[in-house]
Amino acid sequence: xxxxxxxxxxxxxxxxxxxxxxxxxxxxxxxxxxxxxxxxxxxxxxxxxxxxxxxxxxxxxxxxxx
Amino acid sequence: xxxxxxxxxxxxxxxxxxxxxxxxxxxxxxxxxxxxxxxxxxxxxxxxxxxxxxxxxxxxxxxxxxxxxxxxxxxxxxxxxxxxxxxxxxxxxxxxxxxxxxxxxxxxxxxxxxxxxxxxxxxxxxxxxxxxxxxxxxxxxxxxxxxxxxxxxxxxxxxxxxxxxxxxxxxxxxxxxxxxxxxxxxxxxxxxxxxxxxxxxxxxx
Numbered sequence: 083x084x085x086x087x088x089x090x091x092x093x094x095x096x097x098x099x100x101x102x103x104x105x106x107x108x109x110x111x112x113x114x115x116x117x118x119x120x121x122x123x124x125x126x127x128x129x130x131x132x133x134x135x136x137x138x139x140x141x142x143x144x145x146x147x148x
Numbered sequence: 149x150x151x152x153x154x155x156x157x158x159x160x161x162x163x164x165x166x167x168x169x170x171x172x173x174x175x176x177x178x179x180x181x182x183x184x185x186x187x188x189x190x191x192x193x194x195x196x197x198x199x200x201x202x203x204x205x206x207x208x209x210x211x212x213x214x215x216x217x218x219x220x221x222x223x224x225x226x227x228x229x230x231x232x233x234x235x236x237x238x239x240x241x242x243x244x245x246x247x248x249x250x251x252x253x254x255x256x257x258x259x260x261x262x263x264x265x266x267x268x269x270x271x272x273x274x275x276x277x278x279x280x281x282x283x284x285x286x287x288x289x290x291x292x293x294x295x296x297x298x299x300x301x302x303x304x305x306x307x308x309x310x311x312x313x314x315x316x317x318x319x320x321x322x323x324x325x326x327x328x329x330x331x332x333x334x335x336x337x338x339x340x341x342x343x344x345x346x347x348x349x350x351x352x353x
Contacts, residue, residue, distance in 0.1 A: 103199060
């Protein structure tokens with residue numbers, strides 16, 4: 083049960099980061115060396131994901147001071 | 149089997165995820181342009197950045213546009229951070245937290261650096277709590293450059309809460325409003341937006 087919960091939490095975090103614009107940066111970041119140990123596809127723009135609203139993203143933009 | 153796969157994804161030392169690689173890259177990028185004005189090769193890399201249509205992604209696109217047409221960055225850097233006597237901003241954690249350089253927050257950072265196997269380069273003479281240096285340390289904690297293994301989120305979270313969160317968001321807000329900021333204005337926006345995302349994301353761990 084705990085394992086399942088952890089999996090969901092981990093995915094929530096990664097999904098949130100992706101939808102908040104972290105994970106969709108291509109190009110220069112890899113050149114700057116930050117992505118050196120990442121998987122081969124790390125520097126590519128995730129195709130077809132883009133910016134979508136999810137509960138976390140909605141909550142984030144409600145609470146953040148943009 | 150999916151369950152064991154999920155465990156190994158979150159096991160310390162496992163492979164760096166795409167999102168965490170990007171976090172590390174963003175910290176490194178912000179740190180790099182704050183510790184010194186970016187040279188040609190860094191500007192060329194920054195000009196290649198392509199964000200998505202999120203607020204952070206749009207700010208990254210603004211940095212890319214600014215990096216493609218740089219105007220006297222050395223002068224801008226000088227006016228912002230160095231100046232005659234002092235620049236418009238004083239980019240050190242100790243100064244932000246106490247109003248003075250070389251105070252307790254620096255001692256605390258030095259202790260944590262020693263614990264985490266973070267050294268400083270020989271030729272660096274400024275105090276270690278320069279905002280740019282601290283952001284570079286975050287990059288290294290994420291990508292496994294120091295003793296903390298990849299995916300050690302509790303170490304990342306502790307370091308962030310102690311040394312990044314009390315200083316860097318205020319610093320970026322000040323930088324975004326600084327009179328001398330041109331190239332550094334979208335940089336500051338990226339920093340501010342990214343750290344807001346980070347603060348929220350740490351709550352999901």
